[in-house]
Amino acid sequence: MKKPIRARIFNFFFKPSSPYPLAFLRISVALLLITQLLWLYKSLPLLYGHQALIPWPVSQAIMGNYTPNIEWVAGYADYLHISPDDVLWIFIGVYLFVLVVFLLGIFTRVMAVLVWALHYMLVNTGFMSAYGVESFAHIILFYCIFMPVGNAWSFDARKGNKQADNEWNTLSVRVLQLHLCIIYFFSGIEKAVGIQWWNGEAIWRTLMQDQFKQFDMSWMAYYPWVAKIICWSTLLLEIGYPFYMWGTASRKYGLIAIILLHLGIAVFLGLQLFAVIMIIFSVAAFGKLKPRKALGHSGAAAQKITESSIIF
Template sequence: MNRFSVLHRFFLSPSSGAPLAFFRIAIALLGLVQAGWLAGSIALLYGENGLVPWAISDGIVDPYLPQLSWLKPVSEFTGLSADTWVYIIMGIYLLSLIMLLLGKFTRVAAFTAWALHMMFINTGFMAAYGVETFMHIALFYCILMPVGHVFSWDARWRTTVRDSEWYTLSIRVLQLHLCLVYVASGVEKAMGTQWWNGEAIWQTMMQGQFSRFDMRWMAGFPLLAKMLGWSTLVLETCYPLFIWWKRTRPYGYLAIVMLHLGIAVFMGLQLFSSVMIIFNTAAFGWPYVQHIYRTRVQPLYEKKKLHRAGRLATQAFWNFE
C-alpha cells in the first residue's frame, strides 16, 4: 500500500499545466520556423520529380504509410499538378501549426499536423534529419496530452483546472522518454572507440556539412577532443542520475542545454538543438525558467512600467500647468 502511494504521488500528484502549454507553443513555433526555411525549396525537396522522386521513395517506404505519392490520383482527378497539391498540403500543415500555436481545436490541429508531417517525412529529405523524428514525437504527444488546457484559445471556453494529475502524468512521460533517449544514445556511443579517443569530435568538426568554423587547430590539442567526447558520454549515459536528483538537476539541465547550444553553434543543427531544448525545458527545466522570469525579467518589466507611469504623470502635470 505504501509503495502504491509513492507511485501514485509520483505519477498523479496534481501539478501545473504551464510546462505543457510551453511545449505546445514552442513546438508549433519551431514547426513554423522550419517551414519558413524550407518555403523556397518545397518542390525541390518534396515534389514529384524533386531530389528524391516519388518513384524512388515509393520503393523505400512501406506502401501502407502515408506519403505524398498518394496525391497522384487526386492530381489526375482535379487536373492540378502534383507539385501544386504538395503546396496545398504544406499550406494545410502550416495552418494546423498556427491553430496548435493558438490552442484552437488543439487536438484536431495536432492530429492534422502529425498526419501531414508523416507524409512529408515519408517523402523527400525530411526523414534524413534527426529533428523530424522528435518533431513527429512531439506532435503525437500534443494529440494525447492536455497541452491545450492552459494559455490557449480553447481554455477561454472551459473551466480551467489550475492543477491536475493529468498534467503530472504527461510530464512524467516526457521525463522518462528523455531518460531512455539519452541513455540509449550514450550507451551506443560508448560501445565504439571514436568517442573515447576523440575521433568522433574531430571528424565532426572537419566535415564540410557540419563544420562552421576552422577547427584545424584542434589537431595540436588531442586531449581537448577526448575531453569533449568523454563529457558527452557522461552527460548522456548519466542523464537520469543528475536530472532526477534535485540538488544536481539545475546543473544537469544547464549542462544539457549547453550541449545542444554547442551543437547548434558548431554543427549548424539549430532546429535539432531547439527541439531537444524544448523537450528538456518542458520536462525538467520549466521551474528554473519560471524562477528566472519572476526574479529577473518581471521586476525589470515592473520597473520600466513604473518609470513610464511616472514620466506620463510628469508630462500631464506640466501640460496642466
C-alpha cells in the same frame, strides 16, 4: 512518518501539477515546425516536390505502397485539374494553417492529430532529407495527441476554463521525463561502447566533415586533449542524465549543461533545429513553469493566473 511506497508512487505519477510545461511543449514545437517551413521555403520543391532529389515514384517504391505521403494526395490532382507541384503547395499551405491553429490551441486535440498525420506524410515524402529533428518532432506530436497540451495558453483553455492543476499533467510530464532519460542514457552507452568517444576521434571526425563544418577546427590536431574532453563530457552528460535530472539539487545545473551541449551542436555543427527541439524536450520535461498568481476579487473567484515564467 514516511508515506507507504504505494502512496509515494501514486503521488509521483498522479499528484496534480501545472499545465504550463505541456502548453510550453505545444507552442514551442509548433513554432519550431513553422520556422522549419519558412527556413526551407525555397527548397521545398527540391526536397518534397514531384521531381525532387528523390522523385515521388522512387520514394513511394522505397517506403512502400502503404506508407502515407504527398503522392497519395496527388492521386486526386487530375480530378481537380491541378499539377503535382500545385498539390505540394496546397499541402504545405494546409500543413502551415493547421500548425498555426494548433499553436493557438483551437480544437487542440483534433489539430494535434492533423499535424501529426501531415508531418508524417511530409517526412515520408522527403525521407532522404530527414534527420533527428523530424524524428523528435514526430515523437512530440504523437504525445500531443494524448496529453492535455491545450489546457493552458490556448483558446480552448479560455473557453473551457482548464488552466488548473490536475493529475493528467503530472502523468504526461513523467512520461516525457522517463522517455528522455532512456534516450540520453542509452545514447551515451552506445557511444561509450566504441573507442572513438574515448580517444576523441568521434568529435574530430564530425567537426572536420564538410556537411557539418562551420569553422576551421584543424587546430585541434595539435591539441588532441581538447577533443577528448569534449567527448568525455558528452558521455558524462548523456549517461548521467537520468541521475542528475532526478536530483533536486543537481537538476538546475544539469538542465543548463544540456542546453549548453545542444547550443554547442547548433553553433559548431550547424544543426540548429535539432538543437532547439532537444532543448524544448528537456525544458518541457524538467524545467518547471510556475504560474504567478495575482489576487483579484470577483464574486467567489479570488485568484486568477496573470502571467507565467520559466523557473528551474
